[in-house]
Amino acid sequence: MKGIILLVLGIGLLHTASAVTHSLKYFYTASSEVPNFPEFVVVGMVDGVQMVHYDSNSQRMVPRQDWMNKAAETLPQYWESQTGILKGTQQTYKASIDIVKQRFNQSGGVHTVQLMYGCELGDDGITRGDFQYGYDGADFLSLDKSTLTWTAANQKAVITKLKLDATGAEANFQKNYLENTCIEWLKKYVNYGKDTLERKVRPSVSLLQKTPSSPVTCHATGFYPSGVMVFWQKDGQEQHGDVEHGEILQNDDGTFQKSTHLTVTPEEWKNNKYQCVVQLAGIEDDITKVLIESEIQTNFGKTNRGSNDPNTIGLIIGGVIALLVIIAVVGVVIWKKKNKKGFVPASTSDTDSENSGKGIQKI
Template identity: 45%
Template structure:
């Protein structure tokens, strides 16, 4: 049986000066215990609005958002999500037809939004769609045209590229409206969005022959670096960095796994180094001369506030379980994806 493929929210790494507004849409077919349509809005990686096909109402996910907008706003956003739900459910049926599919589990997804650097004034925007975890359509916002990497997406790309009203609407939204709303939301939630929360760092190992995972969680903003050291020197071999993932409380988590043999552990000292907002936290495995390691969690210790996180910008990344990300467009004009 085909399994559902969902995107992991590609949370943008938030550094000083860099801000983002993102919307994620997921429509599903063949999952009886899951909402058929879900919409989530995020500011700087923090969920602030939510809608699904069960509640059929746009609701705030942050207290600062609930206090800042009244019923008119939520009624308007609910109507937009109602229309998007209908469009996306139609998109799944169109996609199934184009790919010659009938039953099974399928997903149709979209991500769009914008970025703004409050120090340089630089802006950026993005819109991506996919079906069953594979890329289906994207919008080149410099050339203002839709592009599809698969034959099944060509009819939609051609139809939308010939829709002058749609293209003009996209141009206005991504160049102006999206940035204006992002700035407004940043003002609404400035006390929360400007906070800094240090990570909690743990080392986890099942048994002496198992990999060791360095787990950093509960930190905000999302910019974090996890590295390994061997006998005091940087170590990059046999290291796998996990995805940046959101926690329910608006903070983030990330892991890095190191694979070495028990003999290497016994003869060397390995440590995990987590850097976040100028704070360095080091986790060290105890007594590497022992033939066994404790199973479970070894909590890292704050060493010193010495290193500053590089104020670079990592490009917006969409993490996907398969090679692609999102959904498939439909044979209708875009009548309501763009949000406030």
């Protein structure tokens, strides 16, 4: 499952609160020969929060947030219609994974076909949309909305590209979905869950260290929304060379966490002013944590320089690893090479089912 990892969130060059952006993303994963795991899984997320789930074992689309039940209040057949669509898509993906395995001359082993698609809506009205396939954690095929053509990432994907480009119907269909239907449903979902999705929760910030020679970790957790910057400063100047940024991960309660690691000797930070700065979208005041000995929580030798639990670091790191494993198995993939381009928002039209007639084809 190497390469089927992580939600990759970009880190901007300027540390300013970003404009409010809402997103609707779907991740489809078909797999072969993965023990004790469904052959087909769908995860739907609004603003980075999982709101629906489907898998080939249960064969039911189910809500992951209480507020998603509001969909059934306005559309009584919502869950039944979505389930029916995904049952059909499941069969399509079962065929697709066999097709691609044949192209790569593979007869067995663990393999995955993935699809990521969705849209974003900024508070300035600018929208974005992406639709792309992956195979075994690598790029395979993606839609170029500007030219209404498909881009093959390797020679094995050219067959699919030529088939889809021949009529242009699929490209037109998906472009219309991304620019219209997806945006419309994103607005509905945000309205359903606005009390949750539009809340602002300040993070708890801690400085952690395994051993005296380990990097010092600035760990921000419990914040919402996910738009956060966590960076280190030395004497008021941002540090880059000795800093490693972790990914933004989701906690069980729907909030988020992020860690940024600073490699520095005790002599260096004791003789200079190092501080961690946390900036959260929607909250004006920065949160700072100055690197001094009494602020560091550790599990070496001393009982707690700042925490009552000497195992704090181990628990946090263990939780992060466990979450990465879950993300890897589910196959939630965003490819790092993704090139997002904005487009002018189009008029929307109502529909009884968000994915009705999505037309996802065998690849």
